[in-house]
Amino acid sequence: MRVVLIVEYNGSHYCGWQSQSAGCSVQDVLESALSKIACCKIRTITAGRTDAGVHALYQVVHFDTAAQRPMNAWIRGVNAHLPKDIAVIWASEVSLDFHARYSATERRYLYFLLSHPVRPGLYHQRVGWFYQPLSLPQMQAAAKILLGQHDFSAFRAAECQASSPIRTLTKLEISCQGNIIIFELCADAFLQHMVRNIIGCLVYVGKGKNSPDWMQTLLENRNRAKAAPTFSAAGLYLAGVRYDPKWNLPDFSQMPFMVTLPLAGR
DSSP states (O other): OEEEEEEEEOGGGSSOSSOOTTSOSHHHHHHHHHHHHHTSOOOEEESOOOOTTOEEEEEEEEEEOOOOOOGGGGTHHHHTTSOTTEEEEEEEEEOTTOOTTTTEEEEEEEEEEEESSSOOSTTTTTSEEESSOOOHHHHHHHHHHHOEEEEOGGGSOTTOOOSOOEEEEEEEEEEEETTEEEEEEEESOOOTTHHHHHHHHHHHHHTTSSOTTHHHHHHHHOOGGGSOOOOOSTTEEEEEEEEOGGGOOOOGGGOTTOOOOSOTTO
16 A cells, blocks of 8 residues: 655754654654554655755655555554654555656745844744845846756756756745745756755845846856855745646645745734
């Protein structure tokens, strides 16, 4: 039997999604809880590996098991064995040809950035922070250049293992709520650190260090060393994974928990 889960977590205290020998990852903790319910070792496959400190509102995971359990056991039962900052919020049986990673057609990320002279306290590790004013129109102009299919070599980590740097960015919208700037990015897939590197470059444009046209230069020269440093993981959220409707996963845009953080008006 193959089971698919939707999981949310605060990644602040974890070394990322992927299992580590130290047992410090979200995957390690989730698999331990699943194994307790199944009474045998469970291995999971995920839609996307989030970095250390990155959060998830809608992470998709599948696993195979011979254990016969009611679906509620894979939610409430597993949650009883999870720490408070990780929760399974949906579960369903799915056919064996479903794959959390390879069946996905789109990933969605949100980045919350506090633009304020004083660092955050209440939202520490839940938002990114930049102390200088940022120009929203300049960043929006730069964002348009990145839309479409491109070689994103200038925005990938040096250790990225993806076979190709070509990705299709279908959405990059930037809005503002009070002192919080919200970045929404959707693509067929993302390279390692791609979102945080894009945010870092947009911040450079927003503070006036570079013009929006600099984004085109980065795409053309494909040189990571010419781009901005990787931005903080604190404000980054995996906010959705889209699949063909035949798999019957809930649409992330319709989920009741999919709300933005109550940050406006600081």
